[in-house]
Amino acid sequence: MSGSVVMIHGAFAGGWCFDDFRRPFEARDWHTTVPDLPGHGGPLPAEEHGALAGLGLRDYADALERHIRAQAPAGDTVLLGHSMGGLLAQMLAARGLARGLILLAPAAPWGILPSSHDEIAAATGLMSLGDFWTRQLLPVFEVAAENSLNCLSPERQRAVFARFGAESGRALFEMLFWMFDPDAASHVNAVKVDYPVLCIAGGGDRLIAPATVRQIATRYAAVATLEEFEAMGHMLPLEDGSDAVAKVCLDWLAANLD
Secondary structure (H helix, E strand, O other), X not given: OOEEEEEEOOOOOOHHHHOOOOHHHHXXXXXXXXXXXXXXXXXXXXXXXXXXXXXXXXXXXXXHHHXXXXXXXXXXXXXXXXXXXXHHHHHHHOOOOOOEEEEEOOOOOOOOOXXXXXXXXXXXXXXXXXXXXXXXXXXXXXXXHHOOOOOOOHHHHHHHHOOOOOEEHHHHHHHHOHHHOOOXXXXXXXXXXXXXXXXXXXXXXXXXXXXXXXXXXXXXXXXXXXXXXXOOOOOOOOOOOHHHHHHHHHHHHHHHOO
């Protein structure tokens, strides 16, 4: 089994998240691409500070659509998204741009409420920043270490965080505060996602709880498979055990898209 897999990274990150994770896919003859979202991929040079302000989820999805269409015919690609990239993958899948969907600790689409105190706390922290949706936001190590990087060693936390870049406050608003977004940017028409979906949760994930991933899988109940790695956290492509996650993905692809 082979084909094309587009791997979509999450907030504050870049395609570098998949540098190691993609290797088992390529060893099984899957062609992988790891595009950076607009303004992502690493720390921004000083002259580009503020470049992300005003960009929303649909801007990201439109850029990814152009990338996907340049790789293969529409509907001939597997989309693999992590965190915010998992939400973008769902949005793109509803546009008919995939034949399979793999969601690693995916952010929830419009209509799904937080399932844990940690998820609520993350949103509350953004509210303390004032009109964050009008600005570009920079990552904070202490916040990342406690939440997204909590299952990495202290040394690995520092190494990964050093590669983080800025994020659009508007995109975070559309993702976390969808109930206040008049444009419903994070809405996904689940009826249009009628091909296999694999959802994977980390049992120690403080940003996107396993219960939230279960709710997402329920949206695609007729076509979805749910897996949980109890000892892992949010950064599934980067943590110890990522090879096991990749194996589950590859075995699922062989069973469902062969």
